[in-house]
Amino acid sequence: MSEHFADRVLSACRAKGNSLCVGLDPRWDLLPGQLRHAYTGLTPESIAGAFEEFCLRVLDVVAPLVPVVKPQSAFFEACGPSGMLALQRVLGRARERGLITILDSKRNDIASTAMAYADAVFAVGGSEGLQAVWPADAMTINPYLGRDAVEPFLESARNAGAGVFVLVRTSNKGAGQFQDLDCAGKPLYRHVAEAVAAWSAENTGRCGLGDVGAVVGATHPPELALIRQWVPDVLFLVPGYGAQGGSASDIAAAFRGDGTGAIVNSSRGITASFPAEEPHWEQAIGRAARAAIDDLARDTRMGRLRR
């Protein structure tokens, strides 16, 4: 874990020839029928079991194809303790398969509370001697509380050689209600993006990118292009491609000239890309991942990662 987070991300993207991230957002109603029929009872334990088997099998399919996966904490949490155990196993399998893992949990708090959230993901013998209980290479955080609430996450991540992605401009339709407010001549999300750039510049890798990235939705192409101009050396995590409506050309501007600088996430567009009763759903997921990689290579600079 001693290599810089951004350098590890870049190596992984170069090795796979793409910057696609597969989001693991398991939802009962979108699982393959095969699994829904096998795990009966609709108890938290049976749903967690189905989520775990689904994600482990998805990981086996996508590990040879993509550099990064992003489990969504909420769906595991909703299954209670057994869901959190499933999340542990999914993160462990992803790491065994050599994937970079981003835990999407959007945590935020202050002081020792923020440190507890961070240590749960990054601790290598944390404040209470504990190891991380759901270890990942990066996590998402929410910036509303300001610098001193972000710093415990940075400190914990840096101890582990890990990274943090800060919400800047999110992919939902109503994102602008607060994020677009004009604050002293600049939209709020620009203030946040510039703070991210300053945090990121505190610890840059050989590739020139820092260990603090920005979450910037694919669904607002003009804002995406502006943010890339304002903060050229920040790694972007771009949700909203695929099922949420963002196209490859919408996100072309997220990349730097050499094809680096952005990780593009697709969740349902890959993991729910088949009819409910499809028996060969793993093959369908593999095909959807390859199609997304080709789509992105054609329309974005991501293609330049290919040698």
Add this chain to the structure above:
Amino acid sequence: MSEHFADRVLSACRAKGNSLCVGLDPRWDLLPGQLRHAYTGLTPESIAGAFEEFCLRVLDVVAPLVPVVKPQSAFFEACGPSGMLALQRVLGRARERGLITILDSKRNDIASTAMAYADAVFAVGGSEGLQAVWPADAMTINPYLGRDAVEPFLESARNAGAGVFVLVRTSNKGAGQFQDLDCAGKPLYRHVAEAVAAWSAENTGRCGLGDVGAVVGATHPPELALIRQWVPDVLFLVPGYGAQGGSASDIAAAFRGDGTGAIVNSSRGITASFPAEEPHWEQAIGRAARAAIDDLARDTRMGRLRR
């Protein structure tokens, strides 16, 4: 659960004659020595066990004294699945003891993901037929993502007769970095407070308060007073009293004229109010809770709740 959330809060405050909330933020280094010696090994399981025993015993002490408790999710999460099991038991005991419970987890996300976070706390047969896995009467959420990201939480809370507290002006020193930015002539936190007031007005109880409250720190008294003026009918959850430095007179302005309208949280000021090796730590916690109640009754309108 069919009574309106704000009415339930007000009844509980009147019954106890105060509006104090005891925060349950278990930290290993602040536990009574007695418990630290009993739970050895510093494993996630042993720490979770100590947290659970500590919180259950705190609940037994404070249940006759205060109306509300607020477990902090982060410290339980950091212990992994066994911590989440401990959190379940702590929430269950609080409810058995007739306490109003606020799960402090500051969740935020969009669409089905936000719904999963909300259902984990509020579901009464949720989208997947699941019950809430850590049921509480309210939870804290972060507003940065905007209205459509808040709505799934409101919907789920309203189905359960529960409430939501939105971060408006937080108690940390650096809270102002984004929250104080001047957005079109008003600080960002005022935009958020006004949005909270609008959401709150959608569903008010007999007491005139809505089911969407605002988190407003005790550590910034001028801002607290302003926010109370701007949004007179919003229930406040006020952290930062006690160990974080806010005094009773600092938060006097949070209350409405009749002594209602605010819940004041104290965590370490009550639950870590004794020397490490104090053998009679439960008595010390009871004394600290009664002292806080008296302090608040003297200097704030909270005293008017007493009949």
